[in-house]
Amino acid sequence: MRSKTTEHKEGKATVKIVYFTSKTLADGSHPFVVRVTKNRKQVYRYTGLSLHPKHWNATKKEIRRTYPDKLREDLLDKLDGWRKKYEEAATTLAGNDEQHDAETVFKKAIEGRQAQRRVKLLAYIEELAVGMVAAGQVGNAGVYRDLANQLAKFIGAEYSAPEPPLGKGQEVEKAAWVKQHDIPFDRVSVTFCNEWEATLRATGVEEITLSLRFRTLRAVLNKAIDAELAKAENYPFARTVTERRKFQVGKFDVTTAKRAISRDELRKLEALQPATDRQGLAKDVFLFSFYCGGINFVDLAQLRWQDLTGTDEHGRPQRLSYVRQKTGGKFAFKLLAPAATIVAAYRPFTFAGLASYVFPVLDSRKHQAATQIKNRLHKVLGQVNKDLKELGKQAGIATPLTTYVARHSMATTLKQDGNSTAVISQLMGHKSEAVTAVYLDSFASDIIDSAFDSLL
Template identity: 25%
Template sequence: MRTNITLTIDARRKRKDGTCPIIFRLSHHRKTISISTGFAIPLEYWNEKNREVKKSFKEVSSVSRLNNLLTKKKTELRDGINELEASGRLKGLSVTNLKYTLIRPANTISFFDFAQQLIHEMEEANRFGNARAYKCALGPLKKFNKKEFLRFEEITYTYLKRFETAHLKKGNGLNGLAMYMRTYRAIYNKAIHRGIVSSDSYPFKKYKIKSEPTAKRAISKEKIRRILDLKLEVESPLFNARNYFLCSYLMNGISFIDMAFLKVENILDGRIQYRRQKTARHYDIKVTPQLSSIIDHYLKGKNKTAHIFPIIKREGIRDQYKDIQWERLRYNKRLKEIAELCEIEERLTSYVSRHSMATNLILNDVPINALSKMLGHSDISTTEIYIKDLPTHILDQYQERLEI
C-alpha cells in the first residue's frame, strides 16, 4: 500500500471556540496518524473537495497565503517521504516512526521525546514491563538534566560521567546506575538504527557501563524444605506467597510474570508448556508429584482458559499487567514474613527461587549446558553468573578432584 499524505480538517476534534484543526492525515502500512498544521477554522470554511480554506474566511489577512503555506508544507512532507523511500528506510518505519521522522529534523530531536515514542510503541505491543523499565530510567535523567529538551548530541562521555557522579553521590548503587545506562544505550542504538541520529557522536564507544557482583540470592535446599513444611491455613495471606515461591522453584525458576499468565490449558499430558513473556522462548516442564500437590489446589473448578493462580483479576491486558505489578509487591512483602517464620537469614524475594533452583542443581552436578537450557538462557555466559553464588567449600571440593 502506498504512503499517502492528505490535507483535511478533523471534524471530530471540535474545540470550545467552534473551530476544528486542519491536519495532514498520514497513511502508511494500512495505518493512519494525524500531523498538526497549527491552524484551526470553523468547519463551514473548509472546502473538502479542493482541500483548502474557503476565500470567505476572514480571520486571516490572506486566505491565499494560508493555503499556499499549507500546500508548501504538504510538499515538504511528500518530499521527505520520497527521500526515505529512495534511501530504502521508508518500508521499515511504522506510521508513528514515519511521522516523528518527518516532523522533527535530526538536529532538533529530543532524546526524551524519542524515548517516549519507544514507550508508546512498547505499550501498543503489550510490552508493559519494558515500557515501565524505560519510564523508570528516564525519571532520574530528566531530574538531572533540569530541562525538558535534551539533544542526542548533548549526551557525551562527559555528560554521562557527570550523571554517574551525581547518581553515586546520592548513595545510590552501581548496579542501579548500570540498569539506567543500559536503557539509555538501548534508546541511543534504536535512534541510530532508525537514522534519527548519526553514530559519529555515539557516547558509549568511550563510556563503559560498570556493575558490581550482586549479593548472594540463593538459599539452601534445607531452607526451602522449611518453607515447604511451614504450616499455613488456606485463609492465611502467606498461603499463596509460599506456594508461588515453591512453584517457581519446582518449575525451573519460572518468573513471577510467566507464572501469573499460566492458564489451565498450559498443562498438557502432565507437562506445563508456555512461552516466556520476556523472550517468547518455549518451555516444556514436567509436572512432578511435588509440584502437582501444590498446583492441584488451584485447578479445582476451573475451565481451560482460566488462569491457574489468583494473581490476574481483570480482563484488559494493561490492567492485567497492573494486577501482576501490585501482586508482586505484596508477594515480596509476604516473603519477608515467611523468612522470619522459617528463621531464614537471607532476604527472600521473587528472584531467590530461581537462583536457588539453579544453585542447587549445580551442587548436584547438573551440567551447566543443561542448566542453561532449563533457565532458558541463549548464552551460557548468562548461566555462569549463577556459579558465582556457589559456596567456597563446594568450589574447594571441585578443585580437589584435580589431584592425581
C-alpha cells in the same frame, strides 16, 4: 532559454517498508526498515518500529488481523509516515530531474526533516515507548519510561526547576514541563553521563540498576543515530576498550550476591505455616517455582488450567506446558509431587473453566489489556517478595527470600547433584550457558572454599 537539466530523464527511486526478518531484536521481534531502490541498488534505514513474528502473516506479508485493531492502525500509520517521508524525497528528486542514487534520497529526506531534527531526548524516549506499547512490548516501554522519569529528575535539578507533577490528571502539566526542560541529544556528553551517575549513586542506586539505566540510554542514542536525529560524532559511550575517555557502561559490577538457599533451608520454608492467605500465596509461588524449573513469576501468574494435563491417582495434574513470555520458548515437563499438590489446592478456588488462571493473581474479567496485566503483576510481585522476606525470617533463613532466589536455588541444587550447565541452561530457558553461569556463581565460590578447607 533552455532549463538546466540532465541529458536523460532521471528515473524515480522506489520506496518500500520491509519487515526485516534477517535481524532479530533482543525481545524476539523483527524491525521494520525503509528500503529505497535506485538503479538496482538497495539501501536500508531502520524506523525504530518492530513487531513480534507471531503477529506477522508471512504468506500475505502483512500484520495479522488478530493483532488488536487500535495497535495495528497505530503501527500502520507510523509506518506509512516513514514511507511518505522518503517517497516525497524521491518524488522531488525525480521531478527536478536531478541525477541521484538511493543514498541521495535519504539525504534529501533529511533536508526535509529539519524540524524533526529538533526532537529532544525526553520527547524521543516517550516516542519510542509509545511505539513499544503499540507493538505489545509493554515491559520494554516501562523500562524506557522509567529512564525518562529519572532523567527528568536529573535535568530538573540541573536547571533548578521543580520536578514535573506525577499525580493523576496532571499529564498536561508534566508534558509542558518536559517540553520546557528537555535537552538536545548533543547535551548527552561524557560529562553529562558522569554527573548523572554520581547523582544516582548519591541516592543509593545499586550497580545493576545503574547498568540497566545506562544501557537503556545507550540504546536510545543508538536508535536516534539510526533515525538520523542525533550525530554519531557526539556519541558519549565507548564502543571499544581503546575509547577510555568515553563513558564505559561495562564498568558496572552486575555480578550477583549469593541468592540460593540450601535444601535444608527449603525444608524449613516448607514446614512453615503462614499466618495469612497472602503469605500462603507467597510460599506457594516460591515452592512452585523451585519445583518447576525456576519458572519466573510473570509466567507462573499467567498459567491457565489448560496448561496442566493428566491426573494421578490423587487427582493431581501430572504435566505442565507453557510458553515463556520473555523469550517465546516452549516448555513441557512432568510435575513433581510438591508442585502438583500446590496447584491442586487452588483448583476449588480458581477453576472456572480451562481458560481460567491457576493462581489467584490475575482476574480475566478485570485484567485484559496488556498494561492492566503488567501493572497487576508488578503490584502482586512486590507483595509476594515482601511476604517472602518475612517468611524467611520466621523460618530462620539468612538469605532474603524473593522469587529470584527460588530460581537460583533450583539451578544450584541441580548443579550440586551433578547436572551439566548445558542441561540447566536449557531448563531455565537461557540463550547461552554464560547466562546460566551467573546463577551458579555462588555455587562455584562454595566449591573453591571447600577446596581450600581440604588443605587444613
